Amino acid sequence: MPTAARAPSLWLAPHAKEVRGIEVVPEAIEDARRNARQNGAAGASFYVGKAETLLPEWIRAGFRPDVIVVDPPRTGCDRALLTAILAAQPKRLVYVSCNPSTLAKDCKMLLEGGGFRLDSVQPVDMFPQTAHVECCVVLVRNGR
Incomplete structure (x- = not known):
């Protein structure tokens, strides 16, 4: 079950095949990535940007949350x-x-x-x- 969500959604990672977090604040993404590594959440990835920009790009590339x-x-x-x-x-x-x-x-x-x-x-x-x-x-x- 792929999931698109904001960076604070790391808690979803154990329940999903993939979690993609989006946040406009780069420091929040750095924190989310560090937390993912520390908690062994290999299926979680985090992106700096606006959800209204990144989500349509992902949809065009075939990502279907x-x-x-x-x-x-x-x-x-x-x-x-x-x-x-x-x-x-x-x-x-x-x-x-x-x-x-x-x-x-x-x-x-x-x-x-x-x-x-x-x-x-x-x-x-x-x-x-x-x-x-x-x-x-x-x-x-x-x-x-």
Whole structure:
């Protein structure tokens, strides 16, 4: 099960044939690579760049992830990334969000245009006594 995801997704490596992490911060990629070596995660590789650029390149080269994990900034996913995710047609999309309003906007595009259905939503209160809430959403391709 190949997986495309951000660098913090090293924990997926024991459960997947391949994990590809993407991050725009080079130091984060260096840390992810070092952690992968230290933890014997041979199936994990990490790339500096933008997911909305790298994922379409990988798709054109024949890479088809079963699962995509995204953890975008508060502004949500770039439209080009959402388009790339729809083109990749993963079986599952795990979306970790720190902003419920941009999560809703992005999910609307994925649900209306991509043949996904909402499988689960789990809010996580990591900042008690504040208005901030993290959410983890799992979207599954229709018919799977």
